[in-house]
Amino acid sequence: MKTKTLSPKYRFTQEDFERGHKLFAKEFADGQKLTEHERNLQDLLLDAEQMHLNTGAYPTVQDVHDQWRRDAEERERKRK
DSSP, rough: GGGGOOOOTOOHHHHHHHHHHHHHHHHTOOOOOHHHHHHHHHHHHHHHHHHHHHOOOOOOOSHHHHHHHHHHHHHHHHHH
């Protein structure tokens, strides 16, 4: 996975999820500050893994972005 050029069609793998765990550990276990790019990637990977655990399917980048949009719409609907 090339992090600078993630296509919306890119389908995540178990290896990608492990990378998300490493970024999480880098920040919270090692106390290192993540760059904005690393933080965005970490969010994407951890949410993709959760989607995989819920559905059994490996999501695409677009699937995660679509879920984020639905979640935001739901929060906005509940707020009103």
